[in-house]
Amino acid sequence: MDMLMGDKIAEANLTDWRKLAQGLHARYEVNDFSTGARFIAAVGEAGDEAGHYPSVSMGTGYIDLKLITDDAIYREDDGTEHVVEWPTQQDVDLARRITEIAADHGLAADPASVSQFELGLDTPNAAAIAPVWAALLTGNPSSGDEVRDATGQVPNLWFGSAEDEAPRQRFHVEVYVAPEVAEQRIAAVVAAGGTVVDDSNAPSLTVIADQDGNTGILCVEMSGVPKD
16 A cells, blocks of 8 residues: 655644654543543454554553554655555544544543654664664664664664764664644753754754753654644
């Protein structure tokens, strides 16, 4: 199934959901475990009907869901196809159905609270070191420019380009947040003593640093944001 580009995700106007990194994310508030369990069971039935399922996690007062297609197809202009993890139409359709189920169960969505973090490692030797990190994080020494754990127990690890000379900091954290809370999150960082190092690509990417000069990136997936 073809991946959906950002404009198509935006046109879907999924009010309960936010596009973070590769997937669609939603959070619903629940007052007790049994209410959450009933909601998850209903979502499971909808997944059975669709033949597609979200990732689900439940904690005190909330249920988090993520929708993504593991074998979405990306086509280059010349027709070359690549298999990628990305939302497709089945994710959009199931997101809409889950929104309906949540309303039926009286659950409120909290899209501003969704978040995801990934790791970046700057290196001139991605092909050489990727198997080492893949083996450490997942037990499977696969190669490539990223490491993904299919079980979701560890964050994705990306390999970025770097000069041969080692930079002061190779690892950095990439934190994805909903668009409506990006400014608030940056303000909180600054209030805590951090600084904005580079906002030339804001709001999509804002580089921040702590007092020791360690950097992280606040990320906002703007391509899936509905246009006014």
